[in-house]
Amino acid sequence: MQQSTFPSRPLILxxxxxxxxxxxxxxxxxxxxxxxHVDETPQPGETPRDLALxxxxxxxxxxxxxxxGAVVIGSDQxxxxxxxxxxxxxxxxRAVAQLKEMRGHAIVFHTAVSVVCLETGFxxxxxxxxxxxxxxxxxxxxxxxxxxxxxxxxxGSAKSxxxxxxxxxxxxxDDPTSLIGLPLIRTCRMLRAAGLVLP
Numbered sequence: 592m593q594q595s596t597f598p599s600r601p602l603i604l605x606x607x608x609x610x611x612x613x614x615x616x617x618x619x620x621x622x623x624x625x626x627x628h629v630d631e632t633p634q635p636g637e638t639p640r641d642l643a644l645x646x647x648x649x650x651x652x653x654x655x656x657x658x659x660g661a662v663v664i665g666s667d668q669x670x671x672x673x674x675x676x677x678x679x680x681x682x683x684x685r686a687v688a689q690l691k692e693m694r695g696h697a698i699v700f701h702t703a704v705s706v707v708c709l710e711t712g713f714x715x716x717x718x719x720x721x722x723x724x725x726x727x728x729x730x731x732x733x734x735x736x737x738x739x740x741x742x743x744x745x746x747g748s749a750k751s752x753x754x755x756x757x758x759x760x761x762x763x764x765d766d767p768t769s770l771i772g773l774p775l776i777r778t779c780r781m782l783r784a785a786g787l788v789l790p
Contacts, residue, residue, distance in 0.1 A: 599786060600708065601661040605654035608744075610752075610772040611666055617775065618782075618789060627653040627665060631678070639671035640701045644718055647703035659709040662785045666773050670747030671699040677747045686737050686748040690758070695727040698747060702769040706781035715781040719774035721764040723749070728758060 602622040604615055612624060627650035633642050651665025670677035672692060680686035700723060705716040728736075736758060742750035749755045751762065751770050766774035779789050 600710075601658065602782075602787070603654055603658055603661045603663045605650045605663050605665040608772055610745075614768050614771060614773040614775060615664070615778075618779065620787065620789070625654045625657065627651075629653055631667070633676055637676075638674065639669040639676040639699070640703075640718060640720070642676055643667045643669040643701040643703040644705075644716060647705040647718075648716055651705040651707045655707045655709045662706060662708045662713070662782065662787065664773075664778065664782075665705040665707075666703060668700060668702040668746045668769075668772055670749075671701055672696065679746055680743050680748050682743060683737060686743055687733060689748045690725075690728060690733045690737070691730075693725045693747065693749075694733070695725060697722060697724045698749075699723075700746065700770055702766075702772065702774050704774055704778050704781065706778070706785055708785055711786070713785045715784060717774075717777045717781070719764065719766040719769035719777055721762060721766075721770045723751075723762050723770070724760040725749075725758055726760050732758075 604622055604624045605627040607626050629649045646667035647665045651663050655663040677689055680689055700721040701718050703718040707714045740750055740754045742748050766776040768775045783789055
């Protein structure tokens with residue numbers, strides 16, 4: 592008898608990000624989304640990697656408190672420029688400043704994922720680093736890119752799945768969807784451990 596690909600428990604993505612929703616849809620399993628409502632302010636002395644891990648865990652836990660019988664995914668991404676965290680720019684001027692800081696440099700994008708289920712006591716967390724090398728961008732290139740792509744909801748203003756790929760010299764990662772916002776290899780591993788059948 593063939594096993595069902597449908598989860599025995601509800602699956603909830605604790606995120607309002609359309610990028611994460613689109614990535615999770617690749618797995619062809621039903622899920623709902625819920626906003627985690629977590630303060631994303633970095634703590635004093637917190638590294639970008641630790642910030643990503645803390646926020647991923649906090650988002651998963653916040654949504655799991657509302658749905659204790661569900662398997663909940665929380666995720667967060669923080670760009671790391673020599674230890675300085677770069678989040679979503681939200682506005683054009685901040686995006687310009689981010690890209691000017693990053694041009695000609697290697698950046699690490701830390702994308703953390705946490706999967707929890709309160710009823711079963713399941714909890715797992717991991718982080719997928721992506722090393723990205725930016726070209727030495729001119730001011731005009733930065734302006735043209737931002738006006739065309741408007742990536743103001745992307746950490747570090749770099750939307751690699753779109754026009755942002757033209758800004759880069761190289762990408763190095765063992766979990767290729769991590770840069771877009773959800774490391775699916777790690778997520779699949781955790782969901783299987785939580786009891787879901789994939790594929």
